[in-house]
Amino acid sequence: MPIIAVLGTLDTKGAEHAFIAEAIRARGHEALLIHVGCLEEPSITPDVPVEEVAAASGEDWKGIFAKKDRGESVALMARASAAYVARLAEQEKIHGIISLGGGGGTAIATAAMRALPVGFPKLMVTTLASGNTAPYVGTKDIVMMPAIVDVSGINRISRTIFENAAGAICGMVEEAAARLARPAEDRPLIVASMFGNTTACVDKAKTLLEQSGYEVLVFHATGTGGRTLESLVESGMVAGVLDITTTEWADELAGGILSAGPTRLEAAGRADVSAVVTPGCLDMVNFGEPHTVPAKYAGRTFYHHNPQVTLMRTNADECAELGRILAEKVNAYTAPVSVLLPKKAISIISAEGKPFYDPAADEALFSSIKKHLRAGIPLMEFELEINDPAFAAACATALLENIAAHHAP
Amino acid sequence: MPIIAVLGTLDTKGAEHAFIAEAIRARGHEALLIHVGCLEEPSITPDVPVEEVAAASGEDWKGIFAKKDRGESVALMARASAAYVARLAEQEKIHGIISLGGGGGTAIATAAMRALPVGFPKLMVTTLASGNTAPYVGTKDIVMMPAIVDVSGINRISRTIFENAAGAICGMVEEAAARLARPAEDRPLIVASMFGNTTACVDKAKTLLEQSGYEVLVFHATGTGGRTLESLVESGMVAGVLDITTTEWADELAGGILSAGPTRLEAAGRADVSAVVTPGCLDMVNFGEPHTVPAKYAGRTFYHHNPQVTLMRTNADECAELGRILAEKVNAYTAPVSVLLPKKAISIISAEGKPFYDPAADEALFSSIKKHLRAGIPLMEFELEINDPAFAAACATALLENIAAHHAP
Numbered sequence: 146m147p148i149i150a151v152l153g154t155l156d157t158k159g160a161e162h163a164f165i166a167e168a169i170r171a172r173g174h175e176a177l178l179i180h181v182g183c184l185e186e187p188s189i190t191p192d193v194p195v196e197e198v199a200a201a202s203g204e205d206w207k208g209i210f211a212k213k214d215r216g217e218s219v220a221l222m223a224r225a226s227a228a229y230v231a232r233l234a235e236q237e238k239i240h241g242i243i244s245l246g247g248g249g250g251t252a253i254a255t256a257a258m259r260a261l262p263v264g265f266p267k268l269m270v271t272t273l274a275s276g277n278t279a280p281y282v283g284t285k286d287i288v289m290m291p292a293i294v295d296v297s298g299i300n301r302i303s304r305t306i307f308e309n310a311a312g313a314i315c316g317m318v319e320e321a322a323a324r325l326a327r328p329a330e331d332r333p334l335i336v337a338s339m340f341g342n343t344t345a346c347v348d349k350a351k352t353l354l355e356q357s358g359y360e361v362l363v364f365h366a367t368g369t370g371g372r373t374l375e376s377l378v379e380s381g382m383v384a385g386v387l388d389i390t391t392t393e394w395a396d397e398l399a400g401g402i403l404s405a406g407p408t409r410l411e412a413a414g415r416a417d418v419s420a421v422v423t424p425g426c427l428d429m430v431n432f433g434e435p436h437t438v439p440a441k442y443a444g445r446t447f448y449h450h451n452p453q454v455t456l457m458r459t460n461a462d463e464c465a466e467l468g469r470i471l472a473e474k475v476n477a478y479t480a481p482v483s484v485l486l487p488k489k490a491i492s493i494i495s496a497e498g499k500p501f502y503d504p505a506a507d508e509a510l511f512s513s514i515k516k517h518l519r520a521g522i523p524l525m526e527f528e529l530e531i532n533d534p535a536f537a538a539a540c541a542t543a544l545l546e547n548i549a550a551h552h553a554p
Numbered sequence: 555m556p557i558i559a560v561l562g563t564l565d566t567k568g569a570e571h572a573f574i575a576e577a578i579r580a581r582g583h584e585a586l587l588i589h590v591g592c593l594e595e596p597s598i599t600p601d602v603p604v605e606e607v608a609a610a611s612g613e614d615w616k617g618i619f620a621k622k623d624r625g626e627s628v629a630l631m632a633r634a635s636a637a638y639v640a641r642l643a644e645q646e647k648i649h650g651i652i653s654l655g656g657g658g659g660t661a662i663a664t665a666a667m668r669a670l671p672v673g674f675p676k677l678m679v680t681t682l683a684s685g686n687t688a689p690y691v692g693t694k695d696i697v698m699m700p701a702i703v704d705v706s707g708i709n710r711i712s713r714t715i716f717e718n719a720a721g722a723i724c725g726m727v728e729e730a731a732a733r734l735a736r737p738a739e740d741r742p743l744i745v746a747s748m749f750g751n752t753t754a755c756v757d758k759a760k761t762l763l764e765q766s767g768y769e770v771l772v773f774h775a776t777g778t779g780g781r782t783l784e785s786l787v788e789s790g791m792v793a794g795v796l797d798i799t800t801t802e803w804a805d806e807l808a809g810g811i812l813s814a815g816p817t818r819l820e821a822a823g824r825a826d827v828s829a830v831v832t833p834g835c836l837d838m839v840n841f842g843e844p845h846t847v848p849a850k851y852a853g854r855t856f857y858h859h860n861p862q863v864t865l866m867r868t869n870a871d872e873c874a875e876l877g878r879i880l881a882e883k884v885n886a887y888t889a890p891v892s893v894l895l896p897k898k899a900i901s902i903i904s905a906e907g908k909p910f911y912d913p914a915a916d917e918a919l920f921s922s923i924k925k926h927l928r929a930g931i932p933l934m935e936f937e938l939e940i941n942d943p944a945f946a947a948a949c950a951t952a953l954l955e956n957i958a959a960h961h962a963p
Contacts, residue, residue, distance in 0.1 A: 168729070263702055264714040268722075274698065275691035282684035282700055286715060288722065289683065290697045293672055293782065300769045301740040301791050305673040306695060308729040313677075313697065316725025320577075320717040331710040360709045373702065382710050 147240040147318045148175040150230060152257060154182030154250045158296050159189040161245050161307065168311030169243075174318065177239060181226050181253050183210050183218045193229075198222070201229035219249045223256035231260040241266035241318035243310060245296045248273065255281040262380035264324075266317035270310045272296065284369065284376040288313070332360040335544065336374045337387035340366050342492035342531075343425045347389050349537035350544075357545055359384065366390040366426065371405030378412035385419045385548045386412075389531070389540060392426030394467055395459050400439060401430035410474035419480045419547040421540050423487065424510055425531055427467050428495040428503070430457040448500045456494075458501045461509040468513025476519040481547035483523040485540055486511050490530035556649040556727045557584040559639060561666060563591030563659045567705050568598040570654050570716065577720030578652075583727065586648060590635050590662050592619050592627045602638075607631070610638035628658045632665035640669040650675035650727035652719060654705045657682065664690040671789035673733075675726035679719045681705065693778065693785040697722070741769040744953065745783045746796035749775050751901035751940075752834045756798050758946035759953075766954055768793065775799040775835065780814030787821035794828045794957045795821075798940070798949060801835030803876055804868050809848060810839035819883035822891070828956040829891045830949050831884055833919055834940055836876050837904040837912070839866040857909045865903075867910045870918040877922025885928045890956035892932040894949055895920050899939035 149169050153162045155178065166176035180191035181198055199206035202225035209221045233239045242261065244254030251271040258267040267287050274291035282289065290310055294302050335354055339347040351361040362377075364370035371393040377383055393405035413420045429448075432438045432455045438447070446458035459467065475482055488511065490496035495503065511526075518524055525543065529536040558578050562571045564587065575585035589600035590607055608615035611634035618630045642648045651670065653663030660680040667676040676696050683700035691698065699719050703711050744763055748756040760770040771786075773779035780802040786792055802814035822829045838857075841847045841864045847856070855867035868876065884891055897920065899905035904912065920935075927933055934952065938945040 172725075263711065264718070266718055266721075275688045275693065277686045277688075278698070279684045279686075284684065284700075284702075286700045286702050286718070288697060288699045289687070291691055291693075291695045293693075293695050293786070294771055299740070300771065301738070301743045302672065302771065302786060302789075304740060305733065305791070308733055309673070309675055309695070309726045312675075312725035312727070312729030313722040314725070316581075316721035316723070316728070317718045318721070319725070320721030324714065324717055329710070331708070331713060334710045362703055362709065362711065377702070377711060380711075382714070 146173070146175055147322055148177050148238065149314055149318055150179055150233065150239040150242040151176045152179040152181055152226065152230065152242060152244045152254055153246060154184075154253070155180040155187035155189055155191050156182035156185040158245055158250065159187050160299065161296050161303070163189045164299055164307050165243060165245065165311050168308060169315060172311070172315045174315055181222050183222060198229045199225045201225050201232065203228070215249070219252055222253045226253050226257035227260035230257045234261050234265060240321065241314050243268045243270070243314040245270045245292065245307070247271070247296055250296070251281055255287055258287045259283050259285050261285070263377055264321065264380060264382065266314060266321055268310060268314045268317070270296070270306060284373040332358055333384040334382060335359045335361045335385045335387055336377055336383050337361055337363045338366050338371060338374055338390040339363050340390045340392055340426045340492070342429070342494065343390045345532035346425070346537040346540070347387070349534050350387055350389070350541040353538060353541035354387070354544070361387070366392050366403065368393060368396070368403040368405045371409050375405070375409060375412035378418050379416050381416060383418055385544050386421070387540060387544055388420055388422045390425040391422060391471060392429060394470055395427050395430045395463070398467060398470070399430040399457070399459065399463060402433060403431040410471065411477070413482070414474070414477040414479060417479045419544065419551045420478060420482045421485060421544040421547065422471065422475055422482060423485045423531065423540065424467070424471060424491050424514065426492045427464065427510060428459055428492050428501045428506070430459060432457060446501065448494060458503060459506060461506045464506045464510035465513040468510045469517045472514050472517035475522060476517070481550045483525060483543040483547060484514060484518060485536070485543060486514070486524070486526045487529050487531040487533070487536045488526055489528060493532060496530050555582070555584055556731055557586050557647065558723055558727055559588055559642065559648040559651040560585045561588040561590055561635065561639065561651060561653045561663055562655060563662070564589040564596035564598055564600050565591035565594040567654055567659065568596055569708065570705050570712070572598045573708055573716055574652060574654065574720050577717060578724060581720070581724045583724055590631050592631060607638045608634045610634050610641065612637070624658070628661055631662045635662050635666035636669035639666045643670050643674060649730065650723050652677045652679070652723040654679045654701065654716070656680070656705055659705070660690055664696055667696045668692050668694050670694070672786055673730065673789060673791065675723060675730055677719060677723045677726070679705070679715060693782040741767055742793040743791060744768045744770045744794045744796055745786055745792050746770055746772045747775050747780060747783055747799040747834075748772050749799045749801055749835045749901070751838070751903065752799045754941035755834070755946040755949070756796070758943050759796055759798070759950040762947060762950035763796070763953070770796070775801050775812065777802060777805070777812040777814045780818050784814070784818060784821035787827050788825050790825060792827055794953050795830070796949060796953055797829055797831045799834040800831060800880060801838060803879055804836050804839045804872070807876060807879070808839040808866070808868065808872060811842060812840040819880065820886070823883070823886040823888060826888045828889045828953065828960045829887060830894060830953040830956065831880065831891060832894045832896065832940065832949065833876070833880060833900050833923065835901045836873065836919060837868055837901050837910045837915070839868060841866060855910065857903060867912060868915060870915045873915045873919035874922040877919045878926045881923050881926035884931060885926070890959045892934060892952040892956060893923060893927060894945070894952060895923070895933070895935045896938050896940040896942070896945045897935055898937060902941060905939050
């Protein structure tokens with residue numbers, strides 16, 4: 146029987162979560178009441194007390210609670226809840242999650258939900274659904290239901306919302322259970338990273354991979370794109386990663402606007418997924434209009450992609466550092482992975498005669514990758530530009546071989 | 555058997571909506587495929603063609619389509635879809651609605667959903683769920699589910715999301731059907747509008763109404779608060795409106811930052827709900843920090859509520875206009891309504907000796923209300939300040955009488 150986590154601040158919103166739990170049980174599912182509020186005693190008896198959740202943080206939670214600082218306590222419980230429910234889900238002890246909250250409750254519960262894989266049913270009933278949801282939803286499939294009125298008591302309106310919410314999470318969990326009971330119906334999936342400057346390469350490799358029976362989903366390396374790619378890799382629904390465009394690390398390093406954060410390139414390692422990685426577009430850092438470029442970069446090489454997009458060429462120092470980062474991230478991969486270097490150009494505009502042509506910077510990048518990459522990871526060098534069909538074909542072939550090797554007995 | 559509207563741009567996203575419809579039918583419900591795309595022929599056969607939806611706009615839809623302007627066509631279909639599904643829901647021909655969309659599809663479908671009452675199940679699977687959802691969700695209970703990948707084909711990830719979505723809308727519709735089959739379990743509901751400057755009045759009236767067996771939900775007159783109040787009144791879940799704080803009209807008229815739009819004070823009329831209306835806080839227009847006040851208001855009377863909130867006293871001309879607007883809105887009410895005037899002060903700070911004391915402006919307001927209010931609507935004048943317990947009691951009593959009269963045989 147599916148078990149649905151009903152997680153919330155049961156000190157201030159106990160009756161409301163109990164109502165949801167009861168509605169879930171009335172539909173024939175089990176509810177697991179998890180208390181994540183740290184202000185007062187819960188108003189109902191939870192199945193999981195706040196102390197058990199807090200301990201999952203691995204931090205000095207008693208010391209943090211003792212400070213009675215609301216912001217600090219909420220942040221701690223967000224981290225703790227994420228660790229706690231991720232473990233429950235991994236152990237298949239929960240099959241869905243629902244929460245009701247205002248500001249603090251939404252911060253805690255959505256942090257927990259963001260720690261769960263895509264496809265795992267997650268529903269947040271919140272007063273914050275109509276507004277900027279990005280900090281709460283992130284790149285996950287967190288379903289946001291507007292609470293309409295404060296989560297404070299059961300009345301004609303909140304009852305209606307809560308009943309609909311219980312129906313929604315139960316329906317999602319029922320569909321998810323049915324899906325797990327069926328054999329997979331779709332072609333195995335490959336995710337790819339792309340920029341305008343690597344489109345020809347990705348398009349060509351995509352065609353070849355599709356001809357081999359794969360479905361290829363392409364993500365633009367805009368920060369959000371890279372984060373979503375990583376999030377899907379972690380969900381376990383992906384057979385391989387065609388990471389042609391790792392440029393988001395240049396933005397992360399130099400303060401550009403399209404960073405995907407410091408965990409970019411980590412998901413394939415954590416999820417044991419086969420991959421191909423290239424230093425595509427590590428020649429460029431993205432800024433907005435020219436006046437938005439930090440003053441410290443005066444004198445650097447820029448390319449005005451359009452009035453709203455100003456690209457800065459990474460220099461040799463940055464390239465050496467980017468090479469080290471890329472290699473060290475890839476060193477943590479557990480499934481077969483290959484690193485392919487297109488030595489004639491890592492983007493359209495870094496080719497000879499183009500505005501970002503800088504052989505010294507490229508050499509710093511390539512030699513740093515070589516220096517830091519651990520033994521056992523194939524490093525393949527090509528005297529080609531990244532968008533050369535032969536390079537694209539090499540990437541596709543390497544990925545197919547890595548996927549095959551990973552599943553070989 | 556419940557019928558779920560599956561509404562979308564079936565020219566570009568036909569297969570995806572057909573997938574949802576099939577999943578709904580597999581759960582034993584009916585699906586009604588509504589085509590709202592106007593670019594090309596639908597890729598599947600809809601139950602409702604785009605022409606039938608477009609005609610519901612009452613506009614020259616053929617002329618607008620002929621211009622081939624995407625923005626104009628999307629805006630037209632948003633208006634048309636709203637009119638079309640509102641009628642279907644009113645006729646009880648649909649019991650839930652779901653849609654999948656990117657930018658255009660989300661704009662059209664959520665416009666349709668915003669035209670449906672709170673409690674009516676509505677689910678939007680969209681690429682825009684993680685970001686500013688306010689333009690799409692508004693004050694309604696539109697459930698937003700992140701699409702994670704583009705709504706473009708059925709693959710391992712989109713299938714997972716779509717299956718969860720079908721489960722969610724079916725579960726919501728099942729709960730809603732069960733609710734309609736049960737007798738109402740809650741105390742009848744009154745919604746009230748409040749500002750800091752009318753808190754004592756609303757609190758006192760709330761207590762009295764609760765003692766008479768009602769539940770009172772209070773909304774702060776912040777624009778969003780007034781819109782939500784109106785939205786709930788329209789949903790048919792409300793027995794009475796205690797509109798003590800109509801101040802949002804001052805912001806609408808003078809360009810303040812807390813306007814609830816030009817339809818504030820219309821819902822009670824449209825939904826035939828009993829009400830009490832007072833000109834509470836029509837002495838004040840809300841601006842942000844002092845430098846944000848428009849230059850044209852130099853020389854007016856201001857009150858610095860706090861560093862972020864600057865209040866401007868409405869003058870006699872504005873008050874006369876506000877009186878006319880209030881009266882004309884109330885003239886359209888169909889259920890019993892009373893207008894109560896607290897002649898000594900319409901806020902804390904407009905009382906004698908306080909910064910917004912201005913008897914001439916108050917008199918312009920009161921006499922304009924008197925002049926424009928239609929015969930048959932009781933206008934009750936009190937030589938009291940708005941927060942006087944006796945005025946609060948008079949408001950509560952009038953509302954109870956109006957509710958009783960409305961339901962009398």
